[in-house]
Amino acid sequence: MDDIKIVLSEAEIPTHWYNIAADLPTPMPPPLGPDGHPIGADALSAIFPQALIEQEMSSQRWIAIPEPVRDIYRLWRPAPLFRAHHLEQALATPARIYYKYEGGSPAGSHKPNTAVAQAYYNQQEGIRRLTTETGAGQWGSSIALAGAMFNLTVRVYMVRVSYQQKPFRRSMMETWGAQVFSSPSVETATGRAALERDPETPGSLGLAISEAVEDAASRADSHYALGSVLNHVVLHQTVIGLEARAQFNKIGVMPDVVIACCGGGSNFGGTAFPFLMDKAAGREVRLVAVEPDSCPTLTKGRYAYDHGDSACLTPLLPMYSLGHDFIPPGIHAGGLRYHGDSPLVSHLYHLGLIEAVAVPQLATFQAGVTFARAEGILPAPESNHAIRVAIDEALRCKESGEAKTIFFTLSGHGHFDMASYDRYFAGQLEDYVYPESDIAAALAGLRAVS
């Protein structure tokens, strides 16, 4: 079979990231400061390097990928595009299913695509220390890897309950040389105050963000790194969609539908935005963001100005949100448990250029198991959300007889998530839909994007 795997040469690793900000039909609403006025670059310079702030604000269409970043990319890029022949057969669908596999990176997911770039720019501007927060540890391990590549000290504030219950991701970060602190920690004033209030607190992501930002802002040699949501993060992830587009060009095929899971939005944006160029050129292509039923930011949230963190330390971002106090239930796709969404993804969704769908947890695991048995690769629970929707599309094609081309990104492998599969097989996982009334209450206080 000729199109089992569509490969690019090393020279075909993208030389530039694609900045969708250059091609927006209407401009993005700006982020706002605590005073309600748009913030400028200076508000970010305490915690981000100039190069990333420029990317965050840029409307230049193509932004060059530095060679040292491309050199690290070569450890796992170009990432393969696979035709899912066996899955098609298992589903008896006339659809053609393709997937881009991002699990080959040393951290096992797409996250290093931006972590490596962020570490590089910080190192170039003389920064020696990077701070970040992590929940389950996916982002923390990616920035730990990137820090090791560019000789930066990485300090990760890991939510205490995860620090205690998930030692494996912590060990991974430590193997790459990162310092990992159980948050709240004694390292920061915020952490010390929290510990004084409640020595037994399990911690929270909001608190960990506060600690990481305080740590970065308090020292001139330190900056902060974020794993999703922001424009420059989504920008770096466009290597996924750009490579996929080049791979489809190679076989003279273009997808009818592009699917990716969506938490903070960088995997979805990175996958889908390059295909918006085709849509702008008049080609019919559907772009579908998949989120969990239990954290339905795009499908049930409100397009509003909200903080990125529960502690209200970040600027107000124009985004779909369930409210910064929203606490999703403990679903097993930790990477999709975020109350907000990338402002770029939110803007495009608001404009009707992309679609969103929410899926229940059990159906995603069922899809992941079907995929693993057919195709071999064992997906992360986050990726199972995209697989669920790809399978549903393929089954609709079976009904209708259409031979659509379906494409999704398999954002990571599930080798760190076997405890979740274990619970799934043991019948211990549940579907959880957040009550509509609770969502309405959470949204009531948000200021709409005008």
Place this chain on the structure above:
Amino acid sequence: MDDIKIVLSEAEIPTHWYNIAADLPTPMPPPLGPDGHPIGADALSAIFPQALIEQEMSSQRWIAIPEPVRDIYRLWRPAPLFRAHHLEQALATPARIYYKYEGGSPAGSHKPNTAVAQAYYNQQEGIRRLTTETGAGQWGSSIALAGAMFNLTVRVYMVRVSYQQKPFRRSMMETWGAQVFSSPSVETATGRAALERDPETPGSLGLAISEAVEDAASRADSHYALGSVLNHVVLHQTVIGLEARAQFNKIGVMPDVVIACCGGGSNFGGTAFPFLMDKAAGREVRLVAVEPDSCPTLTKGRYAYDHGDSACLTPLLPMYSLGHDFIPPGIHAGGLRYHGDSPLVSHLYHLGLIEAVAVPQLATFQAGVTFARAEGILPAPESNHAIRVAIDEALRCKESGEAKTIFFTLSGHGHFDMASYDRYFAGQLEDYVYPESDIAAALAGLRAVS
């Protein structure tokens, strides 16, 4: 940098495995039956398909890889060959270090190279069920993956203590559809008898092998699969060395030393045997098998006829052995805890064509951490043994000023082994050298290969 990653095209995935049996300076001693006489193919036909028995006995130099096997290989092959520039810099060595990365397979190690082939041949001969044993689960998960690819029912007998303590590998096998039994189980007469003797037994690999073989031999639709040691298993793994050799040819370089870790011997044999062709052609190349100090089969064992299992069910194999009753301490490189070694590897070692070195556990983890921080990929504890010796070679080059070319196989990633790294960082791991007197006692009863 031009040689960060040396890639092959899909067409360059080997079309044939290399059978070293065709090029042995003296023939292999035969395996012996319980009566002390050489066994024939018929003795194996109850548990192996004809195609694999033929490969086991073959002296044909090149054996074609079936296209359906190559199609599955394409999920992760050709595997990349990397130049370890950052590690060289970290060591300040004039040596050039290259490594072949086999951790990109869906199971995370080199094991699927043979699992996929074994599943294919069994399916071709009408087999519907495959049985095997597994300790920590690396082999069990690879055969579960392969069974899913060829629609075989896979039944894995997993040593009870691992079944209870390592649920993640079990979940992985179940995700691929395998049936996993805690061994001893009620599925077999052997298992029931063992449970009757001691309902609380933790189980053993020897017992699990007995169960898997009994299960396979008792049904016409079932066969047994083994993950290392045997000739056909090593044969399948030669895709590693053949690809590496083609990659070195591409850049006009050949290694001065080839290094791989050695448990049952398939990773080492698969890596090194193709380079024996160069050695036979007069090119100077050292081939080094690395084993743990705590299970020093080649370096301290005896070249003798011994059983492959502790229950003495297998034929007597001519191999270096520490005695089939040898119980290595609980080192964290589970894949290297085997009392014997591949008869092919043993024969070549006996002839002086390959070298062996034993290394202590702590030094291997230290090497793995150095590697991860320099190169990004986080290695399995087994692979750390090869890295240790590669680093030691590179440091010797630093002393001598020689610019040797060092090559090793990185047989798998360590994403399932973070508990071991965790214990390493916590100072809970120890070096363990098996007392010489105990080894002498264990070897006393073995019948030497004449």
